[in-house]
Amino acid sequence: MTIETRPITQGEAVEYLRLTPWVSGFPQEDPEPVAWYTGRAAYPPLVPPTAEQLEGYAAGLLTDSYRPQAAFVDGKLAGGSAIVPVEITLPGGRQVPMGGVSWTAVLPTYRRRGLLRQMMGALLDDCREHGEFLAGLSASEGTIYGRYGFGTATFQHRWEVRRTDAAFRTPFSDPGGLELVDGATAAAIWPVLHEQVRSQRVGELKAQPGRWDGLAAGRLPADGGGPSHHLVHRDAAGEVDGTATFRLPWSPDPDYAGELQVGAFEALNPEASRAMWGLLLDFDLTKRVVAARRPVDEPLRWMLANPRALKLARTRDNLWLNILDVQRALEARTYAATDALVLEVDGVSWRLDASPDGAACTAAPGVAADVSLTVSELGSLYLGGVRASEFRDAGRITEHTSGAVSRLDALLRADRAPHNAMAF
Structure with missing residues (x-):
């Protein structure tokens, strides 16, 4: 079995669209009344496009606002996803580019073969190539995307x-x-x-x-x-x-x-x-x-x-975040207090000097960490919607310096819970 992951060509656009849940008819949400929909059904029924409509959608698919990736197994298109470039507001009011992972699907007959992992790697590399230090998505299931570095950042x-x-x-x-x-x-x-x-x-x-x-x-x-x-x-x-x-x-x-x-x-x-x-x-x-x-x-x-x-x-x-560049991300937002901490993120140490006016983040190899965490936990903490102390008590953050997690909470504290009504 040969797996290839790459962007699609215009000639493959219709076949790529047939993978997506809104065309294929395969489930796209869990079977519960969802938090983003006011109706009584689990999720709104989808009306499949006609062949003519599908050709029309395919003709306008490959644009700067939609960057698809697909997985091919022995030359057959078996999985697809895409990056939709968006902007997100950070603490302090700065609005920065983010790569939105959207319309991810793998044909049921090709599951459990590593296609999603390869596509996700290609999607995140694409974000980095476009200068996006954040990637985000809305997860259909809560057990999938933490393994790829995403953490839950907003709720609704x-x-x-x-x-x-x-x-x-x-x-x-x-x-x-x-x-x-x-x-x-x-x-x-x-x-x-x-x-x-x-x-x-x-x-x-x-x-x-x-x-x-x-x-x-x-x-x-x-x-x-x-x-x-x-x-x-x-x-x-x-x-x-x-x-x-x-x-x-x-x-x-x-x-x-x-x-x-x-x-x-x-x-x-x-x-x-x-x-x-x-x-x-x-x-x-x-x-x-x-x-x-x-x-x-x-x-x-x-x-x-x-x-x-x-x-x-x-x-x-709602929104899951992946921090693709720790230094740029931590320097892009402001903080609710003035303090300095050494954070070990996936084994790499960073010194964060933070204040309400901004921050400097520098590599700190060999420096003892105050707190250790993974990039997934950092994604959850980044907007202030989850407290570091919650993760510590859940066994997902390690505190090396007494009181460091409380200090991190004070830095990341938000006056209002992060929220996004828009999707991508």
């Missing part, structure tokens, strides 16, 4: 609230105003607002080109759950500072009738957030509100008179 909630329990604890006055808009207006608002939001939110990603084109075109969601409605909040000066997309799908089951599903929600400030949730949680002729892709530090629970009214339906890891 799916929650629901019964309308009868959704009263706010304290009345508030809105200095701005709410408006329902059409899809074309929403499609113009979302890109501008998201760019403002992502500059404030560690872990958030730059949206992919065409992300909101379907709104302007009036396309219905693929699951057939009914049209989207678009809510906009404007501040006292008339500037947009929040928007949300929601649906009110019809259901033949009385248990699910009257459910309002919030698919996307972004706000620049607490005032806009409170105003939009105030309407969505008290929409006439509804019984329940379900929201997906919510940050784990969503303040809504503490706005409610009964905090128990907000019930978590699922917590799910």
